[in-house]
Amino acid sequence: MGKIETKRLLLLEYNLDWIKATIAGIDELERVSGYAVSREWPGIDFFFYLPYILENVKKEPEMTKWTHLIVLKEENKVIGEIGGQGKPEETGEIELGYSIVPAYQNNGYITEALAELIMWLKAQPEIKRIFARSFENNPYSIQALRKSGFIYQPDQDKIESRGKIVLWEYPINRGKS
Numbered sequence: 063m064g065k066i067e068t069k070r071l072l073l074l075e076y077n078l079d080w081i082k083a084t085i086a087g088i089d090e091l092e093r094v095s096g097y098a099v100s101r102e103w104p105g106i107d108f109f110f111y112l113p114y115i116l117e118n119v120k121k122e123p124e125m126t127k128w129t130h131l132i133v134l135k136e137e138n139k140v141i142g143e144i145g146g147q148g149k150p151e152e153t154g155e156i157e158l159g160y161s162i163v164p165a166y167q168n169n170g171y172i173t174e175a176l177a178e179l180i181m182w183l184k185a186q187p188e189i190k191r192i193f194a195r196s197f198e199n200n201p202y203s204i205q206a207l208r209k210s211g212f213i214y215q216p217d218q219d220k221i222e223s224r225g226k227i228v229l230w231e232y233p234i235n236r237g238k239s
Contacts (some may be wrong), residue, residue: 073130102163154190
């Protein structure tokens with residue numbers, strides 16, 4: 063797959079070399095990728111998730127196709143990430159996660175990225191279910207999910223130490239196998 067392009071964004075497959083470079087530091091990712099990187103990226107949650115991603119990608123290199131860096135074309139700069147977790151090849155399900163650095167939030171970038179990623183995911187025959195979770199107190203994430211066609215699943219709410227997590231599902235018109 064490699065690259066998905068929208069009007070304002072590039073969604074670039076987050077490959078093994080780029081993952082290693084991110085762990086080494088933003089300057090290294092800039093050198094290896096050829097893109098500028100926001101000094102606010104990666105956020106703390108994604109940064110701590112990177113060693114897990116690295117280990118999984120070393121074992122299964124094809125997993126990189128599910129996670130993408132978000133590049134703002136106008137600035138040629140990495141401003142976030144979007145992608146899926148799980149093993150869609152085995153389960154048919156993908157849980158989406160995403161973030162944009164604070165300086166670029168509230169500009170519709172996540173909604174734009176979600177729209178294109180969903181179109182691509184729907185074309186993947188192994189994908190039978192697309193869903194996402196959000197904290198109930200994150201109105202911007204919830205707004206992006208609603209605008210992207212996700213439907214709130216109230217019976218799937220979970221309470222965690224950081225708050226209530228709500229589940230959203232994207233309707234795919236495809237039979238389950």
